[in-house]
Amino acid sequence: MTQTDTATAKPARRLPPMTVIGPVVALIALIIIGAMLNPNFLGYANLTNVLSRSAFIGIIAVGMTFVITAGGLDLSVGSMAAFIAGLMILVMNAALPVLGVGLPIIFLGVATALVAGVIAGLINGLLITKVGIEAFIVTLGTMGIYRSLVTWMADGGTLSLDFGLRTFYRPVYYDGILGISWPIIVFALCVIVGEIFLSRGVFGRHVAATGANAEVAHYSSVNTTRVRLATYVLLGLLVGVATIMYVPRLGSASQTTGILWELEAIAAVIIGGTYLKGGFGRVWGTVIGVLILSLIENILNLTDYVSPYLNGAVQGVMIILAVILQRGAKTGK
């Protein structure tokens, strides 16, 4: 049975408005702080930077929202991203002599990333749903495995995309349309589609039902195994998408790629108001969570008030504060 960590007696109201307002207020507060500390904060360049680099974690966090809402968890996404990036680079470099620089090789890379993501998601999902091992353990295991594989593929060093190829592929991160860079566009698309499917789609409803009570969902003819599997596959796919955006940025992958992305993605999801125990999730909240996390880092880099050694402490405090703000209503009683 899912017993929430906090709630003993449940409030009669459905969702206290604070859970909606909370993250938004935290975000606005951060924006105001940022704007006060540095005039460039609200500039086009800075906002584009922050949004573009939030896109990787953001896209992954959208998938993570589905996984967590269905009652699961995935610790492997960071390593998975590193692994997929490494694989993509290896495949593209290997195909270069045959395909030459051009769109075909990009498509090959994209296809590699998507297929690898789906397979990786499938492996996690099957181990969790069919073999029946806790998501925490499975993905802790695969986290180690992918991290290790990328180190091994790179021989301990860095895998770099061929220079010519990189120049050709680069615009996928840096360019865009109407002044909005591609990562932001792709992120926005993922969010919109994700939000619609989670809140208004049959699949989203099934995801929430599975997370709320898998047995009830089963008795309601929901194929809970398939739903949970699908969330992991979706997450894998989105990790693939994130990687497609990531590789053109620096054109390299190493064993440090994507470190701690999993924790950041999970934190974003929870700050956004999704229940860690499953049963309720919202993609738009996750976006706010992602932005909060990115802005904290951005603001710390834009100012000198805090010793760089203490950045982590400030982030920790802010994460807790953001959630306190959101749970405000609950605390009140």
Next chain:
Amino acid sequence: MTQTDTATAKPARRLPPMTVIGPVVALIALIIIGAMLNPNFLGYANLTNVLSRSAFIGIIAVGMTFVITAGGLDLSVGSMAAFIAGLMILVMNAALPVLGVGLPIIFLGVATALVAGVIAGLINGLLITKVGIEAFIVTLGTMGIYRSLVTWMADGGTLSLDFGLRTFYRPVYYDGILGISWPIIVFALCVIVGEIFLSRGVFGRHVAATGANAEVAHYSSVNTTRVRLATYVLLGLLVGVATIMYVPRLGSASQTTGILWELEAIAAVIIGGTYLKGGFGRVWGTVIGVLILSLIENILNLTDYVSPYLNGAVQGVMIILAVILQRGAKTGK
């Protein structure tokens, strides 16, 4: 209708035997593999090494068993250990001119560690139980905070215990009685006391009840808030104890101290058969989990068959296998 058909009444089995045998089998398999790969594996020196160094994670994992059984989680233990180690070193170094090398200063260090551990546990526990934030978020936050604080205390470098002091304190890790080193003795004590309290103590029963169904426990007059708080405090205390054993070993603390201990401790607890969702836990299982993890690492060091780059992959696979072995019964259905 009338009465129950006794014929179909289920036999009152408690746990499928596989969950008991599984971890033990995995452990024995590892020992056999180790012994086959290297004749020194079963030697006194190697066993002492493995057991002594397991003690840190082991002592922490005992506390983690309580936290998880009560339905909680703590991601901050690794950073907390680093922080406490740093604090202990600072305090002892500062007191050195006054107290000199001798038992009093050791006691001061020990007291510092225990008090700091209790306070750190209390902070986590209060934020989780009184403020009502998910354990995952609170401890993710404090994880960042402690890690950052230790970096800051060490000014980005390493905090080192005064050399004379270290020589005096060192035996706490390396010596022992009857050829059994102190960390092993302390670990064994923690395990025995923990196992007795969890399986036979009133507190342990309340912990399991809280994790199984906090609402029911609450309605049965169990003070679930206090129980959950107590598990975090206990864990903090045990992190303190682990640190007391850790500092004499390396005589220093830095921002890399205790990295990933939290995941290792949680993995050990789950491999040992405790339910991640709470409600059932066993300390002896956790010990087996800890030993399995340590032996995997030890065995990887004993042989050359695996590229060091792939160590992480082997560990990942082994963790998943160990749990599959245990859940064997579940898979069967």
Next chain:
Amino acid sequence: QDTTVIGVSIPAATHGWAGGMNYHAQATVDRLEEVYPQLDFVLSTASNAAEQVNDIEDMMATRDIAALVVLPFESEPLTGPVQALSESGIWITVVDRGLSVEGIEDLYVAGDNPGFGRVAGEFFTGAMPDGGQIVVLRGIPTTIDNERLAGFEEAIEGSGIEILAAEHGNWNRDDSFTVMQDFLSRYPEIDAVWASDDDMAIGAMAAIDAAGRDDIQFVLGGAGMKEMIQRTMEGDEMVPANVTYPPAMIATAIEMTAVGVTSNAPVSGTFTIGSVLITPENAEQYYYPDSPF
């Protein structure tokens, strides 16, 4: 025939330089195992000091090593355990980071971290005689990083060069990209960047490129990654120089230890591998196209 076992304990490849060092260690071990049939090597990598102590204990307890080549993750915590080995008669070679007690090791192949910072600083004073404003990307918070920064600050003292800000890029391309982007937002005018490491320099240059800023005259990395040396060699103005801190020092150390163990050649002592400035003139000497780093 009896085999002699040499243990090699190094930090895991958690950043580019360490990756290069791992590569060299592995390659040297493979090569020497063929050259010396009577030698056996145990290579283990650790991701923190405690793990490294574990590795060393395991080598001692189960592999009967006759010599240990260790690149300490951190000096302080490794001193005790390595000292214990040394006292039991095992040959000790320490690489790069000295232990905190002198005289433990038989052979010390040293990198020079303060020197690394100083050489970089001297390049800055030379390149910017009128002073200027720079930003600094730091590595993972460690003693090494502190020493490098101290050396750098000492060298630029009084030269009119002002450090606007220094943040940790963790010897990581992504992190330094992020930090550099934010530095660019924060300071409209930056004259140069000390990235202190080639991985970080790559991240920083990507950020500068993307921002289209032309106020930055150059980015100085360090450690001699081949791509960066190549750019220096080709006269890239953004990468006018580099400072060596060769990851291959581990290879030197392993080779010398092998020689020391198998023969009576006098190899003990201290070999400091100083950091030198690579300029377009001498770059060719430091270019190893086959290395992964």
Next chain:
Amino acid sequence: MTPILALDDVSKHFGPIEVLHGLSFALYPGEVHALIGENGAGKSTTMKILAGYQPASSGRITLDGAPVTFDTMRAAEEQGIVMIHQEFNLAELLTVEQNMFLGRELRRGPFLRRAEMQRQTRAQLARVECHADPRALVRELSNSDKQMLEIAKALSRDARVLIMDEPTAVLTNNETEILFQQVRALREQGTAVMFTSHKLDEVKAIADRVTIMRDGKVVFTGPAEGLSEQDMAEAMVGRELSDLYPVNPGTVPGEVVLRVQELDVPGHASDIGFELHRGEILGIAGLVGSGRTEAMEGLCGLRPATGAVEIEGESVTIRRPSDALDRGLCYLTEDRKTRGLLLDKSMRENVTLQALPRRAGVMIDRAGEERILDEAIRDFDIRGARGVRVGNLSGGNQQKLLLAKVMQSEPRILVTDEPTRGIDIGTKQQIYRFLRGLADQGTSVIVISSEMQELIGLCDRVLVMRLGRITGQLAGHDITERGIVRLAMGIAQDPDPQTDSKAGQGEATPASDILDSDRPT
């Protein structure tokens, strides 16, 4: 005489909705007091206020004449007030013994006296003739054992006031009788016992006084004496209750729509074979634990099963519930709390959950959902605030919602498992009419029930199961309690009740009391 516990002008509201309006009510020592009323009338809420589980919004509670407020349940329990909840109040992952002593463990210093607690648990369970192993996990118990455990737990607390919310809903007659013996003993000792039940014959049998609630108000309090079941029912419902069971039109059943052969559900049922006709209501009788639930769950793809199933002449493979649903075969679970409803979600999300893929395709039409909910509330007379979390609906209304949910997928074959558990008598009548109406329109219905009267009153044909096998079937006028009991107890292998009536008498001793209670329909 002063009442032990009394409510004086108590009101209770949840948010803006008031569910109890100025309720006054008294409980005297040594009486058995029945609180009855329709689903959602406020019985459970009243009881929770009495036992200190919920605070009243206004009004006074008096204990021995003096006003009290219970801040915690513990405070109430210290005053000797003990309550058994309508929902199970047991931790499933813990053992019987752990649940029995939860919060009041016997201890020696910090340690548990496990042997002693196990001994006492066994003794307490023996009092109510429950033979569950104290070391067994609660989740492995049958529903009735769970209920008996709760009762034993409550009885062990030396209560001055014992409050029981529908304690008999999942109990068999036999177990109910055991409970009532204990209740009578408590009454002798001067304990005040309060209980609710929708089984009015039980109320008639044991209650000294009856309080009837309607819409959060007391409409009657008085001695049970002289109050017939019919009177109670009408006072509750507020209208005249004609025949409980609908008229069976007696039409000839249509063609076979479902043919099951050699259905095996490992560990629970084997060799199940039967046919179901169009427009037929088929009952399945059997003792608790005879595997009725499991057999039907196996049929509907809810648990692993093997066998040959034909639907409308076509052989089908059903591996998962959605396969069954695709064939128009739908199952209504007996366990609404853990299998039926998402307690933390709203009615809207629950009512459409099962039918979504069929009705909605990919995207959900919110407005359409609201319409469906409107219809469901109307058709099934669901009472409760629209936006409320389903777990906060009254038990009976949850059951109605569950029925509405299952009907959304428009089954052609509907399997209902204990469809009227916890339902008030007025609603029961509606549900029976509803099921008969479905049958008349050509839907085939299977009803699993432990209430024989229900099977007799409603079904065209009844299958009887025993130990996981079908032991016989009864049709038309042969459906009698006697006939069902014989088959269920394994007294007669032959479905014909006449031939074996003598043969059975000898070994039928355990069933003799039920055989005596056989009533004409």
